[in-house]
Amino acid sequence: MSLLSVENLGKAYRAYRSEWLRIARWFYLPARPTEEHWVLRHVSFSIEPGEAIGIVGQNGAGKSTLLKMVTGTLQPSEGRVRVNGRIAAILELGMGFNPELTGRQNVRHAAGLMGFGAEQISRAMDDIEAFAEIGEYFDQPVRIYSSGMQMRVAFSVATAFRPDVLVVDEALSVGDSYFQHKSFERIRQFRKQGTTLLIVSHDRGPIQSLCNRAILLEKGRIIKDGCPEEVMDFYNAIIAEKENSTIEVRKLDNGKAQVVSGTGEATVGDIAIIDRSGRRIEHVDVGQMVTLRIEVNVHSYIERLVLGYGIKDRLGQVMYGTNTYLKKQTLSNVAAGSRLIYEIDFPMNLGPGSYSLQTALCSSDSHLVNNYEWRDLALVFNVVNIGKEHFAGCAWIDPVIRVAGA
Template sequence: MGSIVVSGLGKAYKQYPSRWSRLAEWLLPAASARHRLKWVLRDISFRLGAGEAVGIIGINGAGKSTLLKLITGTSQPTSGSVAISGSVAALLELGMGFHPDFTGRQNAYMAGQLLGMAVEEISALMPQIEEFAEIGEYIDQPVRVYSSGMQMRLAFSVATVRRPDVLIVDEALSVGDAYFQHKSFERIREFRKQGTTLLIVSHDRAAIQSICDRAILLDGGRLALEGSPEQVMDFYNAMLAERDNAKVEQSAAADGRVQTRSGTGEATVTRITLENADGEQVETVNVGTDVSLRIGVRVNRPVRRLVLGYMIKDRLGQPIYGTNTHHMGQPLTDLQAGDELEYRFRFPLNLGAGSYSVTTALTSSETHLSDNYEWRDLAFLFMVANLNRNEFVGCNWLEPKVDIIR
C-alpha cells in the first residue's frame, strides 16, 4: 500500500542582478553570495495515508506543479523532505519523457521502463495500452504528429496499465476530450476502490469533490488551507472573488460543515426561508412539492446595479441548479443604503431524497468574480423526502410515462 509524507518542503531558485554576478560567484565561490533566493514553495507539510485521495488546487503560479515535481523526484527540494512508499505512477507535464521522433509504441516501451517494467512485461501489456489509448494506427507514427489529446491518451494509458500503489496526476487530463476524461476518471475511481493512494491537481470542482477525501489549497507557494473538498473549494472560489477591501470568512455550521462567506459588503442577505404552497416555512419537503425560496436583502451602501443569484447543492457540494436575476432579466438599479428587498423564487422541488444546501450571491453582473458584494455558501439547509412517489434513484425526479408496444 502506498503513502506520502511531505515535511517542511520548500523550493527556491537563485536570482542574480546580472550575468556578471553569476560569473563572479562561480569564479569566487568563497566570496559572499551574489544572489538572492526566490522561494516558489515554502514550508509545505501534509500526509496521505494508504488508499487516501487528496486534491491540490490553487491559482496559476501557486506552486502546484512544482510541488508534484518535488514529490515525484523530477526536481530536488531546497528544504524539507518527501517520503513515498509503494510503486508510483505519475502523469505530470503533457508528454514529459516522450521523444517526438520516436513512435508512440517506442515511447510506450521507454515510458514503461521508466516506471520499472521489464520489456517483456510491456510487450504483454501493449494490447491493453493500445486498447485504452484508442489512437489506432497512430501508435506506430512519430509522436510529433500527435495532437495534445493523443499524447495525453497514450501517456495516461501507459502510466495506469498496471495499478500503482500511488498515482500522481497533474492537470494534463484537462486537455483530453470529454469522452476520454470520463474514461480516465472511471479508471482512477476503480483504482481508488482497490486501494491506490491518489494525489491529483485539478481546477475541476466536480472531480475534486467526487474523488477526493481531502483537498489542499496552495496560495503564493504556501499551504493556505487543508480540509474537506467542499470547504476548500468554497474558500478557493471566494478567494478568486476577493478584491481590495473584500474579506473571506469561514465558520462552522450547526451540522459541522464549514460555511464560507466573502464580499465587500455593499449588500447582504438578511434571511432565507423555504415555504410550501400554503406559505408555511418548511425544512423537509416531499419530492416534487411546489415551493417558494424567499430571500431578504439589505443594501448597506449605494449600489448602481444589483443581481441576486442562488445555487442548490447536494450533500457533497455538487451544484444541482443555479440561476440569477441577471439571466432572468430582472436586475435592480440605483439602490440606496437602507433599502430592504425581498426576492421570491417559485419552482417545483423535483429533487431526489437527501440533504441540500443553498448558496447565495449578490453581485453587479452575471458572475461573482466582479463586484462581489456577498457570496455565502451553506446559507440555508433543507431536506427532501420521498413520501409518496415511486421508488427511484438519483438527485432529480424525472418520472416518465411509459408506453409498451408488443
C-alpha cells in the same frame, strides 16, 4: 506509516553572478545568490494509504512544482519527500515523450522508466493501445499527435499497472469529454482497489467527487487543509476577494464551516424554503412545488444588483444555479437602506438526500465583478421521497415509457 510524507518542502530559483558560483553551491561551498525567488516554502503534510487528496490554488500558487518534487522530477531546495510505494504520474502533457518515436515506442520507454520489464510491458501493450483509442496513430511519431492524443497515451501507460500512488496534474483537462469520463472511471476503480490519489484541478467537480481531503496553496504555502467542500468554498472566496472585501469562516451548529466573502454593500438576511401553504419547511418531497424566499438588505447605494443562487449536494457539487442577470431581472439604482424580498418558485426535482444553498450578490452574471456578498451553506435542507416510486440518481426526471411491438 504514512504512504507519502512531505516535510518542510521548499523550492527556490536562484541567480548567481557566474555559473562557477552555482556549481560551488552544489558542493555546499559558500556562494551567495544575487537573486532568490521561493515558489514553495514550509510545505508539510502526510497522506495515508487509500486517501484521495486534491491540490487547489490559483495559477502560480506552486501546485505543479509540488507535484514535480513529490514525483522526483524536480529536486527541492529544502525539506524532503518520503514515499513508501510506487508512484505513477501524469504531469505536463507529453512529459518524457520523444516526439520522433511512435506512441508504441514511447510507451515501452515510459513503462521501462517506471520500473517494468520488457515482458510485463509486452503483456500490457494491447490493453494500453485499446484504452488510448487512437487507432493507427499509435504507430506514428508523437510529433504529429494532437494534445488530446498525447494525453490519451500518457494516461493509458501511467495507469496500465495499478500504482500505490497516482499523481495527476491538469493534463486531463485537455482531453475530450468522452476520454475524461473514461479516465475518471479508471481512477475511481483504482480508488476502490486502494490506490492513493493526488490530483491538481481547478474544477471543483473532480476534487469533490473523487477526494476526501483537499489542500489549498496560496503563494507557495498551505493555507487550508480539510474537507473538499470547505476548502473549495474558501478557494472560491479567495478568487472573488477584492482589496476591500473580507473572507469570514463561521462554524455552524451542524459542525460545518460556512464561508462568507464580499465588500458588504448588500447582504442576505433571512432565507427559507416555503411550501404552498406558506409554511417554512426543512424536508421537501421529491417534485414538490416550493418557494425559495431570500431577504436582501442593501447597506450602500448600488448601481446594479444581481442575486444568484445555487443548490449543492452533500459533496458540494452544484445541482442547479442561476441568477437574476440571466433571467433579465437585474435591479438598477438600488438605494441604501432598501430591504428586498426575492421569491423564487420551482419544483424540487431532486433525488433524496441532503442539500445546501449558496447565494451571491454582485453586479453581473459573475461574482468575480463587484462581489457584494458570497455566502456558502446559506441554508441546509433535505429532500425525501414520500409519494414517488423508487428511483436512482440525483434528479427526478419522471419518464413516460412507450413500447412498440410488444
